[in-house]
Amino acid sequence: METRELRYFVAVAEELHFGRAARRLGIAQPPLSRAIRQLERRLGVTLLERDSRSVTLTAAGAVLLREGRAALDAVEAADRRTRRAGQATNGDPGLVLVTKAGASSELLPKLLDAYAAEPDAVPVEVLLCGIGEQERLLRDGRADVALLHLPFDSTTGLDTEELVTEQQVAVLPAGHPLARRPHLRMAEVETLPGLPMPRWPRADGSYPDGPGPEVRDHAQLFQHIALGRAAVVLPESCRSLLLADLAAVPVPDAPAVTTVIAWPPHSRSRALAGLVRTATRL
Amino acid sequence: METRELRYFVAVAEELHFGRAARRLGIAQPPLSRAIRQLERRLGVTLLERDSRSVTLTAAGAVLLREGRAALDAVEAADRRTRRAGQATNGDPGLVLVTKAGASSELLPKLLDAYAAEPDAVPVEVLLCGIGEQERLLRDGRADVALLHLPFDSTTGLDTEELVTEQQVAVLPAGHPLARRPHLRMAEVETLPGLPMPRWPRADGSYPDGPGPEVRDHAQLFQHIALGRAAVVLPESCRSLLLADLAAVPVPDAPAVTTVIAWPPHSRSRALAGLVRTATRL
DNA sequence: AGCGGGCGATACCCGGCGGGTATCGATCCG
DNA sequence: CGGATCGATACCCGCCGGGTATCGCCCGCT
Numbered sequence: 001m002e003t004r005e006l007r008y009f010v011a012v013a014e015e016l017h018f019g020r021a022a023r024r025l026g027i028a029q030p031p032l033s034r035a036i037r038q039l040e041r042r043l044g045v046t047l048l049e050r051d052s053r054s055v056t057l058t059a060a061g062a063v064l065l066r067e068g069r070a071a072l073d074a075v076e077a078a079d080r081r082t083r084r085a086g087q088a089t090n091g092d093p094g095l096v097l098v099t100k101a102g103a104s105s106e107l108l109p110k111l112l113d114a115y116a117a118e119p120d121a122v123p124v125e126v127l128l129c130g131i132g133e134q135e136r137l138l139r140d141g142r143a144d145v146a147l148l149h150l151p152f153d154s155t156t157g158l159d160t161e162e163l164v165t166e167q168q169v170a171v172l173p174a175g176h177p178l179a180r181r182p183h184l185r186m187a188e189v190e191t192l193p194g195l196p197m198p199r200w201p202r203a204d205g206s207y208p209d210g211p212g213p214e215v216r217d218h219a220q221l222f223q224h225i226a227l228g229r230a231a232v233v234l235p236e237s238c239r240s241l242l243l244a245d246l247a248a249v250p251v252p253d254a255p256a257v258t259t260v261i262a263w264p265p266h267s268r269s270r271a272l273a274g275l276v277r278t279a280t281r282l
Numbered sequence: 283m284e285t286r287e288l289r290y291f292v293a294v295a296e297e298l299h300f301g302r303a304a305r306r307l308g309i310a311q312p313p314l315s316r317a318i319r320q321l322e323r324r325l326g327v328t329l330l331e332r333d334s335r336s337v338t339l340t341a342a343g344a345v346l347l348r349e350g351r352a353a354l355d356a357v358e359a360a361d362r363r364t365r366r367a368g369q370a371t372n373g374d375p376g377l378v379l380v381t382k383a384g385a386s387s388e389l390l391p392k393l394l395d396a397y398a399a400e401p402d403a404v405p406v407e408v409l410l411c412g413i414g415e416q417e418r419l420l421r422d423g424r425a426d427v428a429l430l431h432l433p434f435d436s437t438t439g440l441d442t443e444e445l446v447t448e449q450q451v452a453v454l455p456a457g458h459p460l461a462r463r464p465h466l467r468m469a470e471v472e473t474l475p476g477l478p479m480p481r482w483p484r485a486d487g488s489y490p491d492g493p494g495p496e497v498r499d500h501a502q503l504f505q506h507i508a509l510g511r512a513a514v515v516l517p518e519s520c521r522s523l524l525l526a527d528l529a530a531v532p533v534p535d536a537p538a539v540t541t542v543i544a545w546p547p548h549s550r551s552r553a554l555a556g557l558v559r560t561a562t563r564l
Numbered sequence: 565a566g567c568g569g570g571c572g573a574t575a576c577c578c579g580g581c582g583g584g585t586a587t588c589g590a591t592c593c594g
Numbered sequence: 595c596g597g598a599t600c601g602a603t604a605c606c607c608g609c610c611g612g613g614t615a616t617c618g619c620c621c622g623c624t
Contacts, residue, residue: 001285001357001361002285002286003283003284003285003357004284006357044368044369045364045365045369046368047368059368060364063363063364063367064364066548066549067356067359067423067549070356070360071353071359074352074353075288077349078346078349078350079283081346081349082325082327082329082342082345083325083327085342085344085345086325086326086328086329087327093341156548157439157440157441157547159438159439265439266349266439267348267349269345
C-alpha cells in the first residue's frame, strides 16, 4: 500500500464525496475513483458504499481511515525528522519542545536553563500551541517532546515521566468578596453569580455553548476576569502570570494537576534522553 | 514520501550494500541507486555516505531508518487490520490476542471464558509468540491486544491496564536439596552449583553466552530442569504447568511480576474495549 | 606496478501506470 | 419530464519505475 493511495482514501473518507476530495487533492475526479477502486481490489475489501447519491464508509473503511491517518502521521514524522536531522550540519539536530501557551510558566524556564547547562546540551526550540494539539505535533514529527498536564491532556501512545504535581487555585477579580477567603470549593467556583467559567476552543476551532466568554489564551482570559466577566480554576503556578487586579484562592477539592514530559516512544534520541533526565532531576 | 521509497531505503540502510539490498527487494541495483538518490534530493539531505567500497549511514540516515521502520509498521498495520475488518462479513472482525507461549497459563483461560460470556463478545484468536515479539506484532497489525509481563516486557507506546501481580518462584528438580526449603534468595538461585539459569533467544534468534542450556519454550526448559541441568525463576502461576518431578520454591526477593493487558493506543475498537473491561474486572 | 574483480553511478530504452478530458448512467429535484 | 449532480467508464498521453549495458573507482592479489 502506497502513501499516495492512503492520502487519497483518507481524503475521500473525510469528505465522503469524490468530487470534493479530488479538488482537495488537486487532481481530477476520475483518477481518484480509479485509485480507490484499485485499492479496494488490492485489499480485497469494500471500503466505501457508493449510492450514486451519497458515499458512506463500510466497517473496513472506518478501520482504514483510523489506521491510515496514524500511518500517514508516521510517514510525515519520518520525513520531517529526517529533514531536521539533515539540516543540522553540526550533527545535533536540536530538539523541538511543545507546550500549551501560558502553561508551565515557572517550570519551563527552569528546565531550559538547567538543560542548557548540561555538557552535551543541544539547542531547544520552544513551540507554543493550543489546547490538545501537543499529541498531534509529537506524532507527526513537528515536535520531539512536550510538557503535558494531567488529567487534561491525553498521554496515550506516548512515553512520559512525571515532573511536578500542584494544586489548583481559583482566579477571581481582586475586589470580589470571595477573593479574601482562605480557600474555595469547586462547587462554589462553578456557580459564582455573574462570573461564569470561560469557554476554550475545541480541536476544530469551534466553541462549546455556555454563558462564559470565548477565550483563546491566558491574556484574553485574565482580561475577562479583571473586567469581572469570568472566573477560572487553574494550576497554582499560574500565579506568576497574574495581573495586579486579580486574586488567586486555593481550591483544595479541584483535581491536582501533574505536569509530565512526554515523547513518542520510538524516537528516544541521545539529546532527548538528556533533556528528560534533566527534567526529572529538577 | 512513498512507502516504496521507505522500503528501499530501509533495505539499503540495513544491508549497507546496494547490491544485496536490491536482491532482497527483487529489483536490479541501478533503479535502487537512483531511487535512493532521488529520495535524498527530495528530502534535501544526505542519507548515506558512499565510499565506493563501503556504505555508511549519516546521522540523518539513522533517523530515517528508525522513523521509517515505525512508519512502515504503521502502514503494514493499516493494511492488515483493514483486510481483517473486511473479511469478517458479519461486521465484527474478531480480536487477535498475543502472549508469550507458556505464560499466563492461569489467567488466559479465565479471561477468554469471562469475555466469551459477555453479551457482545467477538471471537478471540490466540497467538503464541516468543520473548519480546509482542510489541512488534501489535505495532504491525498482526495482533490487536497482548498480555505482557512487567518488568520483562516493554510497554512503550502502548496503552495498558494492570491485571495481576504475583511473586516469583524458583523451579528446581524435585530431588534437589534446596527444593524443601520454604523460600530462597535470588543470590542462592543464581549460583546453584551445576544448575545454571537457561539462556533464551534474543530478538535476532541468537543466544547470549553463558553456562546454561539454550531453551526456546517452557517444555524444553522444564525438561532441562527435570534432567538436573538447569534452574529458573518464574512467576508463581507457572506452578500449574509443572511436571511431577519439579519443585517450586518461593523467592521473595525476586522482582514481582505484573501481568498487563496492552494495545496500540489508536486502535481502541468497541470489541477491544469490551475485552479490556472484562480483563480488569477479573 | 599491473591487473582483475567488486561495487556504485551513469546512460539509455521500454512498458505500465497515474493523470487528464470527454462522456455515460443513475438518481434526485423542481 | 428536463436539468443538475455525481460517480463510473472510455480513451489518450507523458512520466517514471524498472531493466540491461557499461563506466569509473578502488582495493587486493601476485
